[in-house]
Each structure stands twice: as C-alpha cells, then as structure tokens.
Amino acid sequence: MAKPLPPRPFTLRAAVVLWLVIAVLLLVAAGTFITSAAVQDLDRAGFIGLGALFGALAVLQLLLLLPLRRGRRSARELLSTIGIIAGVPIVVRGTPGLSLIAGAMLVAVLLMWLPQTSDYFQLTQPKAKKRLRLPGSR
Numbered sequence: 639m640a641k642p643l644p645p646r647p648f649t650l651r652a653a654v655v656l657w658l659v660i661a662v663l664l665l666v667a668a669g670t671f672i673t674s675a676a677v678q679d680l681d682r683a684g685f686i687g688l689g690a691l692f693g694a695l696a697v698l699q700l701l702l703l704l705p706l707r708r709g710r711r712s713a714r715e716l717l718s719t720i721g722i723i724a725g726v727p728i729v730v731r732g733t734p735g736l737s738l739i740a741g742a743m744l745v746a747v748l749l750m751w752l753p754q755t756s757d758y759f760q761l762t763q764p765k766a767k768k769r770l771r772l773p774g775s776r
Contacts, residue, residue: 709762
C-alpha cells in the first residue's frame with residue numbers, strides 16, 4: 639500500500655494554481671489567434687501557428703499539473719523547461735499581452751525551486767546522495 643503524501647507546501651500549491659491560470663490564459667490566447675486567423679486574410683498561417691503552439695503548451699501544462707501535485711520531479715523539470723524556454727524570450731521582447739503570462743511562468747518556475755518545494759520533492763521522490771569518489775576508485 640502506498641504511503642500518504644506529506645502536506646504540500648504553500649509554494650507548491652501557489653505554483654500549481656499559477657500554472658493552472660497560465661494554462662487557461664494560454665488557451666484564451668490560442669483561441670484569439672485562431673479566431674484572428676479566421677477573420678483576416680493576411681498572416682493567416684502565423685496566427686494559426688501561434689494558436690496551435692499556445693494551445694499545445696496549455697494542454698501540456700494541464701497534463702503535468704497532477705504529477706506536479708504528487709511531487710514528481712519530472713513534472714517540475716518539464717514545467718521549468720517550458721517556463722524558461724517560452725517565458726524568457728517573450729519577456730525580453732516585451733510583447734504587451736503575452737509578457738504578463740510569460741512573467742507569471744517565470745514566477746511559477748521560481749516557486750517550484752524554492753527550498754520548501756525542493757524539500758517536498760525530496761520527501762516524495764528521495765534523490766540518492768552522491769558520494770564523492772576519486773577517479774579510478776570503486
């Protein structure tokens with residue numbers, strides 16, 4: 639029988655809620671881009687591509703939320719990768735509507751790596767301590 643999970647720290651609960659809000663906002667952005675593509679004749683492929691990309695990101699984030707809540711390191715690492723790869727360029731470029739979402743992604747990444755959250759992941763999926771070995775020794 640599986641042992642019950644320890645209580646989730648506030649930082650992880652906040653990150654999960656933030657990722658949920660981000661996913662919903664990305665779905666809204668995806669719908670907006672796809673709707674714009676249907677209305678306009680120019681740049682249709684670009685809007686459809688952005689809508690599909692944001693929709694796929696939102697679905698991926700939603701799929702990773704349950705493993706994140708259960709303390710799976712892989713979910714934290716994948717969401718961190720998504721947040722950094724998608725968030726940093728948008729913030730640097732300064733795209734008006736998307737910068738808020740990208741900034742929220744970066745805050746969610748930060749929340750997932752704070753000490754309280756890392757301690758929770760150590761409890762749910764203990765990581766073996768690496769022993770220092772000299773080269774050539776066993």
